[in-house]
């Protein structure tokens with residue numbers, strides 16, 4: 001099972017066992033990770049599942065699709081390593097992934 005670590009804006013880290021095939025957002029919601037709201041339920045239509053991918057993981061995770069990029073415009077404090085966590089699928093290759101949640105969602 002791939003492990004994903006979520007670090008909140010206060011620096012608290014939570015490492016979660018994720019299921020391959022689920023999204024990073026679903027993993028967070030299922031495990032009550034604070035800082036991710038996911039109001040649209042994963043349809044890439046709300047930007048409240050915004051996370052920052054740690055720089056060393058950016059290449060493996062990849063960048064946002066054009067649709068996700070448009071939606072990220074509505075995110076709070078968007079940075080070059082911002083992604084919508086509902087658009088990141090958990091794979092075995094992402095074992096050890098670290099993402100940070102923003103101070104608040106949009």
Ligand code: FES
Pocket residue numbers: 025037038039040041042043044045046047048049071084085086087
């Ligand atoms: S959950 Fe709404 S955009 Fe990701």
